[in-house]
Amino acid sequence: MPVRLILGTETSCDETAAAVVEDGRVLRSNVVASQFHLHQPYGGVVPEVASRHHLEVILQVIDTALAEGGAAWGDLAGVAVTAGPGLAGALLVGVNTAKALAWAHGLPLLAVNHLEAHLYANWIEVAGRAYREPELPALGLIVSGGHTDLVLMRGHGSYQRLGRTRDDAAGEAFDKVGRLLGLGFPGGPAIERAARGAAGAPRLRLPRAWLKGSDDFSFSGLKTAVLHVVRGEGGPPPPAPEVAAAFQASVVDVLSRKAAAAAAREGVRSLLLSGGVAANGPLREALVARSPVPVFAPPPVLCTDNGAMIAACAHYRFDGLRAGTDLDPNPAMRFAI
Ligand code: KG4
């Protein structure tokens, strides 16, 4: 059977990314131009800076993805693009570029939801790891800078949201606490690194919002608790690595226990971890330890934003995602309502 090659492009936040994926599974190329150094001085993503930079590099990123993937335009079955959710100006660059290229090369345009695509990073084959296709139904835990969603995936394109954060997203909490601790941006990897330097058994214990009886999450109380500790309100503030470790332990505990409980209750066959925060080592370990079903977690490079997950999602949902040249980005695009 001939293979199906899809070019996936992604510009919803601060990575300009493109990838070529074969049959939703084989990674032929994966190019990610991260802008984080441009936003670092501001401690967060500046939307206008993001859009402008996407515009400057997107064509080069796409050309590189095609060249590295050994694919010519004529080899492609479609061009997939993140249509939302995300920053309006940033999405506009990706959508208009994909639209123009698809039209110019006579290829189908496929409009992908960024959150759904994060789940599909788990369908991509990883070099050096035996391939296992996630079995459905699955429970998806999507933890990124903008979202914390617990989603029941019954089949390709069939989702039900079980819970979500009521305030901050998990990644947002990592980023804000990273800033409070003076660890820089993005906070997630910085906190994970700092926590590794915490000496001995943890002394500081921060609160956990269980929200019993619900699959929702809440991280704003935890963030405030960190603020009190950093301000030295209950005594002299502990060293930053200790606070980082206590904060990470709290987030990991809540995410892993609630996801494992939902997986058991819903009788799913796999648990799919995805989104930028899925790169976190302790979170991956805790989920594996607690989950009643096999846990899938992409390699870190496919956890954070990338074009490969967009292409993989478009492969499995090809007919359902076809869009016309009237496609507009949708910054508030819904998923699994
Ligand atoms: O999925 P993503 O790349 O972008 C969004 O769609 O939001 O996620 C970015 C988020 C940031 O908040 C970042 O701090 C977090 O993922 N992150 C991590 C780690 N790596 C990235 N959080 C915890 N531990 C990590 N190792």
Ligand code: ZN
């Ligand atoms: Zn993302």
